[in-house]
Amino acid sequence: MSLALDLPTIWACIIAFAVFAYVVMDGFDLGIGILFPTFKPGRERDSAMNSVAPVWDGNETWLVLGGGGLMAAFPLAYAIILPALYAPIIIMLLALIFRGVAFEFRWRDPDHRAFWDVAFTGGSIIGTLAQGITLGALLQGVAVDGRQYGGGWWDWLTPFSLLTGVSLVVGYAFLGATWLVMKTEGDMQAHVRRLAGWLGAGTVGLIGVVSAVTPFLKGAYYENWFAWPNVLLTAQVPLLVLIGTVLFFRSLRRGHERWPFLLALGLFGLSFIGLGISMFPYVVPGAVTIWQAAAPDSSLIFMLVGAVVLVPIILAYTGYAYWVFRGKVGQEGYH
Amino acid sequence: MFDDISALNLARAQFAFTVSFHFIFPAFSIGLASYLAVLEALWLRTKNEVYLNLFKYWLKIFALAFAMGVVSGITMSYQFGTNWSVFSDKAGPIIGPLMAYEVMTAFFLEAGFLGVMLFGMNRVGPKLHFVATLAVAVGTFISAFWILSANSWMQTPQGFTMNAAGQFAPADWLAIIFNPSFPYRLVHTVLGAYLTTALVVGAVGAWHLLKDRTNPGARVMFNMAMGLVAVAAPIQIFAGDMHGLNTLEHQPAKVMAMEGHYQSHPDGAPLILFGIPDQKAGEVRAQIAIPKASSLILKHDPNAPLAGLDTVPREDWPSVPVVFWSFRIMVGLGMLMLALGAFSVLARVRRGLYDWPLLHRFALVMGPAGFVAVLAGWVTTEVGRQPFTVYGLLRTAHSAAPLDAPAVAASLLAFVIVYFVVFSAGTGYILKLMSHAPHAGEPGLEQGPDHPVRTAGITPAPGIQHASEGDAS
Numbered sequence: 164m165s166l167a168l169d170l171p172t173i174w175a176c177i178i179a180f181a182v183f184a185y186v187v188m189d190g191f192d193l194g195i196g197i198l199f200p201t202f203k204p205g206r207e208r209d210s211a212m213n214s215v216a217p218v219w220d221g222n223e224t225w226l227v228l229g230g231g232g233l234m235a236a237f238p239l240a241y242a243i244i245l246p247a248l249y250a251p252i253i254i255m256l257l258a259l260i261f262r263g264v265a266f267e268f269r270w271r272d273p274d275h276r277a278f279w280d281v282a283f284t285g286g287s288i289i290g291t292l293a294q295g296i297t298l299g300a301l302l303q304g305v306a307v308d309g310r311q312y313g314g315g316w317w318d319w320l321t322p323f324s325l326l327t328g329v330s331l332v333v334g335y336a337f338l339g340a341t342w343l344v345m346k347t348e349g350d351m352q353a354h355v356r357r358l359a360g361w362l363g364a365g366t367v368g369l370i371g372v373v374s375a376v377t378p379f380l381k382g383a384y385y386e387n388w389f390a391w392p393n394v395l396l397t398a399q400v401p402l403l404v405l406i407g408t409v410l411f412f413r414s415l416r417r418g419h420e421r422w423p424f425l426l427a428l429g430l431f432g433l434s435f436i437g438l439g440i441s442m443f444p445y446v447v448p449g450a451v452t453i454w455q456a457a458a459p460d461s462s463l464i465f466m467l468v469g470a471v472v473l474v475p476i477i478l479a480y481t482g483y484a485y486w487v488f489r490g491k492v493g494q495e496g497y498h
Numbered sequence: 499m500f501d502d503i504s505a506l507n508l509a510r511a512q513f514a515f516t517v518s519f520h521f522i523f524p525a526f527s528i529g530l531a532s533y534l535a536v537l538e539a540l541w542l543r544t545k546n547e548v549y550l551n552l553f554k555y556w557l558k559i560f561a562l563a564f565a566m567g568v569v570s571g572i573t574m575s576y577q578f579g580t581n582w583s584v585f586s587d588k589a590g591p592i593i594g595p596l597m598a599y600e601v602m603t604a605f606f607l608e609a610g611f612l613g614v615m616l617f618g619m620n621r622v623g624p625k626l627h628f629v630a631t632l633a634v635a636v637g638t639f640i641s642a643f644w645i646l647s648a649n650s651w652m653q654t655p656q657g658f659t660m661n662a663a664g665q666f667a668p669a670d671w672l673a674i675i676f677n678p679s680f681p682y683r684l685v686h687t688v689l690g691a692y693l694t695t696a697l698v699v700g701a702v703g704a705w706h707l708l709k710d711r712t713n714p715g716a717r718v719m720f721n722m723a724m725g726l727v728a729v730a731a732p733i734q735i736f737a738g739d740m741h742g743l744n745t746l747e748h749q750p751a752k753v754m755a756m757e758g759h760y761q762s763h764p765d766g767a768p769l770i771l772f773g774i775p776d777q778k779a780g781e782v783r784a785q786i787a788i789p790k791a792s793s794l795i796l797k798h799d800p801n802a803p804l805a806g807l808d809t810v811p812r813e814d815w816p817s818v819p820v821v822f823w824s825f826r827i828m829v830g831l832g833m834l835m836l837a838l839g840a841f842s843v844l845a846r847v848r849r850g851l852y853d854w855p856l857l858h859r860f861a862l863v864m865g866p867a868g869f870v871a872v873l874a875g876w877v878t879t880e881v882g883r884q885p886f887t888v889y890g891l892l893r894t895a896h897s898a899a900p901l902d903a904p905a906v907a908a909s910l911l912a913f914v915i916v917y918f919v920v921f922s923a924g925t926g927y928i929l930k931l932m933s934h935a936p937h938a939g940e941p942g943l944e945q946g947p948d949h950p951v952r953t954a955g956i957t958p959a960p961g962i963q964h965a966s967e968g969d970a971s
Contacts, residue, residue: 216613216616216617217612217613217614217616217617217618218613220565220568220608220609220612220613221606221609221610221612221613223568223572223609224601224605224606224609226572227571227572227575227601227605228598228601228602228605228606230575230576230579231575231594231597231598231600231601232594232598232601233579234578234579234586234590234593234594234597235590235591235593235594235595235597235598236594238586238587238588238590238591238594238665239587239663241578241579241583241586241587241590241594242579242583242584242586242587242590242899243583244579245576245579245580245583245586245899246579246580246581246583246899246900246901249580249899249901249905249909250905250909252576252580253580253909253912256572256573256576257912257913257916259569259572260569260570260573260916260920261916261920263565263568263569264565264566264569264920264923264924266565267561267562267565267924267927268562268923268924268927270943271562271927271930271931272923272927310584310587310663311583311584311899311900312583312899312900316901316902316905458590458591458594458595458665459591459661459665459667459668461591461667461668461669461671462591462592462594462595462667462668465595465668465671466595466598466599469598469599469602469603470598470602473602473603473606474602477602477606477610480606480607480610480611481606481610483610484610484611484613484614487613487614487618487621487622488613488617488618488621
């Protein structure tokens with residue numbers, strides 16, 4: 164396992180960053196959609212929706228960068244993985260359509276607001292479930308035949324992929340709840356704070372279950388985690404998860420507003436690092452490495468020039484957009 | 499074998515359906531974003547309230563159209579992999595980076611500033627808000643730049659070598675980006691988007707002028723829209739002609755299909771105005787034609803020889819009936835746009851722009867013409883380059899993912915149902931917004947009776963408040 168900084172490795176890191184940015188940013192948007200039915204119609208639902216209305220589109224764009232980047236940097240992996248996960252990906256795209264338009268449609272059509280609220284929640288839950296299933300189905304490995312997918316159309320559906328699907332729903336709801344702790348006040352904040360506690364416990368528990376099962380899937384996962392001396396490094400990840408969990412519950416109990424969200428992001432970050440340890444250097448687990456799947460250097464260099472210049476600029480103005488809409492939703496005094 | 503063919507055709511139908519639906523929204527939002535930037539600039543310059551009201555009027559429509567464009571666009575970026583995986587593997591090293599640049603330079607720019615543009619006026623003030631509007635407008639153009647470069651490369655590929663894995667490996671990025679058909683396609687498409695928007699804005703203005711010819715907002719939008727149609731329609735016809743000559747050079751079979759030229763004409767080809775192409779027999783039945791006119795248009799010489807599809811192997815023929823008719827629909831609508839522009843100039847000279855109901859009715863009927871023309875144009879160019887995805891090099895039949903027909907049939911059915919439910923609702927909401935006459939004190943997205951929370955606690959900036967008081971009095 165070499166960590167030399169060659170072009171495919173750099174691109175694997177960039178795409179991993181894009182996927183992570185998507186998971187945490189659209190994660191709390193989707194989480195709000197998942198939790199939507201627990202909010203009272205009217206003021207509570209409106210503020211939950213408004214807390215992400217100005218930023219959801221930018222958040223979802225990371226999904227396009229993740230997918231487009233995979234096609235550009237690792238076209239072979241893109242060509243194998245997407246047909247392998249055909250059903251969950253198509254379902255995710257359709258679900259995200261309902262979720263996305265609901266942001267606008269519910270304001271335009273008060274007579275059918277209840278319908279678009281159901282579309283918002285349904286789209287968020289099904290979209291998240293499909294993303295989690297996609298992850299699990301990839302982790303458990305896909306059949307490869309030459310330069311193509313070689314398996315059947317229901318291969319993705321297993322107890323493990325359902326487990327990762329449900330885990331992601333709980334995890335996104337957790338992110339959404341902690342985001343709303345930061346963005347709301349009063350009764351609603353008390354409500355989401357209670358939810359954040361339960362969902363935090365659920366998320367950490369499910370991280371534990373998925374982590375316990377993963378090394379026993381086929382593939383090099385067991386090796387990657389437990390081979391000496393790597394285990395000295397990899398063991399830090401569960402340790403940090405434990406510390407993060409303790410800090411999270413402490414900050415929640417003490418009534419902090421920002422820390423629960425930041426620590427939830429931290430827990431997601433650690434899970435993501437764990438995922439990286441499991442998969443590296445494969446992009447299709449057990450079948451195709453990042454070097455086998457990489458596009459020619461002339462493609463990777465051309466894009467790298469753009470990414471080095473543009474991604475920091477993107478992060479800067481994305482940060483600006485968040486800053487403009489900072490503070491409690493629907494409250495004055497943050498100009 | 500039969501299963502393979504039907505899975506392929508289902509995948510083609512799915513791509514055609516989803517991309518056609520998708521393109522309706524950018525075709526409108528590219529032009530509308532620029533129009534909003536112009537309106538806001540005019541408001542900042544003149545402080546004339548009517549521009550701000552129009553800005554807010556069209557902003558609500560833009561928000562809906564843009565959201566539908568975003569959600570239908572994400573589908574497209576994944577469909578290359580789900581349904582055209584072999585194409586993605588082979589052409590990904592070239593198409594992928596072009597699309598990655600589109601995401602990094604355009605999508606983030608649009609999405610990042612869209613929130614400020616829609617909801618941020620009272621938070622950042624008018625000047626910074628204008629910067630956000632401009633960023634969104636520029637973003638839509640940059641997006642068109644990259645995606646049309648990618649499409650054009652598939653039509654006129656160059657600047658690559660084939661590597662050992664059978665992939666198109668980029669050798670010269672400038673040659674790839676600025677491939678031969680790209681400048682023509684870019685100009686033709688962006689002008690088409692501007693015309694589409696102008697026709698919609700003109701139709702909405704006309705509708706309200708027919709009801710009340712004194713409405714100041716309706717007058718301004720009708721005036722601006724007709725001005726753009728009068729200027730852009732003739733330029734577009736010229737640009738389309740240039741694009742056609744470029745296609746003749748690089749994709750002659752496409753032009754043969756557009757013209758209905760199954761046979762070669764060694765001494766001057768006729769311009770077939772109408773007819774019924776018979777692909778099996780390889781001839782156009784019941785044709786009405788002008789002798790030698792096609793050679794005159796395409797070669798600027800009535801006696802120049804023009805090759806027909808009889809010089810092309812039959813397995814490389816595009817579907818002539820589709821291309822022949824879609825091309826005529828596009829050109830016919832272009833001529834009607836030219837007529838509308840000319841009529842509006844006449845009305846302007848005679849001081850009847852706001853007072854001629856016939857002009858308003860004509861503009862109203864022409865409202866959807868841009869969308870139809872744009873889609874007909876895309877059908878012409880995309881069906882006309884068949885049977886290839888990368889022209890002359892990679893056949894469509896060899897590009898598809900190894901999917902079973904039932905899987906693609908199920909997803910196609912799901913797309914059709916979801917798109918009709920979601921996008922007909924969205925189009926209905928847009929039409930509802932358009933049916934309200936623009937008026938003084940037009941609510942924006944962050945205020946208004948139906949969304950109380952967005953107004954909660956946010957007081958308009960002093961300048962805006964002052965301006966709206968001035969308008970109300």
